[in-house]
Amino acid sequence: MCMKRWVRGVVVAGAVVLGATGCEAAPAPAAARPSVSAVPPAAEACPEGGVRLVEGTGDAAMGLRVEGYELVNCGATDYVLEGYPEIRLLDKAHRPVEVAVGHGSAPITSQVPAVDAAPQRVTLAPGQASSLSVVWRNLVTDATAPAVEGWVLEVTPRPGAPRVSLALSRPVDLGNTGRLGIGPWAAAGR
Template identity: 65%
Template sequence: MTRWVVGVAGAVVVAGAVAGCDVPPAPAAAPGPSVLRPPAATVAASPPSAAAPACPEGGVRLLEGPGDAAMGLRVADVRLVNCGTQPYVLEGYPEIRLLDGKRAPVEVTVVHGSDGITGAPSGVEGVPQKVELLPGQAASLGMVWRNLVTDSTVPAAEGRVLDVTPRPGAPRVELELRHSVDLGNTGKLGISPWKAETR
């Protein structure tokens, strides 16, 4: 009986040794907690600054000024700014054309002053004078017209673009108008000579 017990015990030891070959090794120590690195800060690109529009070929640009409308009489101002690098000399009246929204010419008679348009002072009166604009300086031009339809058989005219030759031989400059020159069918536009701005 004692021999059997010893034999059984030996068998158990041998079986344990054999089984030990199949027992997986003890698991390695679990890795420590990962160090979470904050994502690199992203620097938002600054929006590009709004670049000033390029100066036109002739060295001047046009800007639409304030206007006024009362009882069908329209008055508006246009500014000419010297955006070039050299002095710009004006004298007298510019040459003006009106274009419609498709840039087709509008039939209009351009007169100096307000004769035939209104007898009241309108700001387009004045004697032509020489105006010299240094870079950055501006001159102004007054316009006056009536929005009247006196003949229903004649289509009303409306200018959406001002095409200006500031002085003889100078390149033309265009200005898209926010407020149209609504001539009705009067067909007449009065303008002032160039005037130096005092402000």
């Protein structure tokens, strides 16, 4: 059985030979719009507010991180999103991480299409999902300041909506930059 592993900060140039293990290499996710993982089983209770947050696959190179998440409508009625969510990160002890959240990829990097897209209105029918792209750098700019990691993502999808939490399998490893860029809600699969 082949297992994918998240490797932080390692860039591999060229091809990786997997023939000895009998595994085939999966295509790398597009940095412009990371793919997302499957929706959790229907047997799982739908959170208050009728939506569930799902972690996607990420893309990391030379300290630049691009991560995708999906907000799945697990309720019984349409769910309308517009613009940007409100985001908060918590550390392993569930304490808030100090981070400045901006709309778009600047000043973190230059142009990430999914993060720099124009906001649009997205209506999710029951079972449909919307995607959210996030970008940051794992960079230590001050040796005297500790590097921080977010292990829980909290999202308020729209004004007045209940906050949705997701325990992350991979951290938002900010180093000590304290900056995170987010894109607007987009229809999943675009």
